[in-house]
Amino acid sequence: MKIETTKLDGVLLLTPDRFGDSRGFFSESWNKRRMAEHGIDLEFVQDNHSLSSKVGTIRGLHYQTPPHAQAKLVRCGRGALFDVALDIRVGSPTFGQWVGAELTAENGRQLLVPVGFAHGFVTRAPDTEIVYKCTDYFAPDCDRAIAHNDPVLGIDWGVSIASFTLSDKDASAPLLADIEPVFAWDGRQ
């Protein structure tokens, strides 16, 4: 397992080992005990799986508010996507900053998105499937969105396309400056 830090505290890139043979490969995509040995102690309760047919489909940026805030461990099951985590912890030295990583079925990379961060992705291949683990259950009343094209955030999705494919919710999501602040930075670097 390779674990890489990012410029955002707690947002990690994980690359599980793959054991190849003449049939293909085997990989443990999540191992609670091994992750705890690396100081990553998360209790996942829900797995999500979505298919996005078109290149340039954006889902996000989303988060759930307390008491149902979610940390997520994201990977790509088929195709390719660019996954983004955005710091929305008020008082954080990296508030409003984002990091992104290309996750593909081929590279097997995973992005760990802690509580206090919004999450979104854009597809970079047709029929891309994302699978991710969540530390709390879906709570529609706590479901929130931030505009993928907020000019202050300046997220470079890395897909040159005339128009992205978005849900109505995402097409009308508020700017970061207009959301209700619900996460506070805990002061640890």
Ligand SMILES: Cc1cn([C@H]2C[C@H](O)[C@@H](COP(=O)(O)OP(=O)(O)O[C@H]3O[C@H](C)C(=O)[C@H](O)[C@H]3O)O2)c(=O)[nH]c1=O
């Ligand atoms: C998130 C979720 C949705 N749903 C139902 C609600 C809707 O009827 C349908 C589609 O929901 P939504 O349009 O919110 O799906 P996405 O746009 O893929 O949302 C997700 O996209 C970004 C990338 C995320 O990180 C979140 O997990 C989540 O917000 O699935 C459920 O039944 N359970 C769930 O956990």
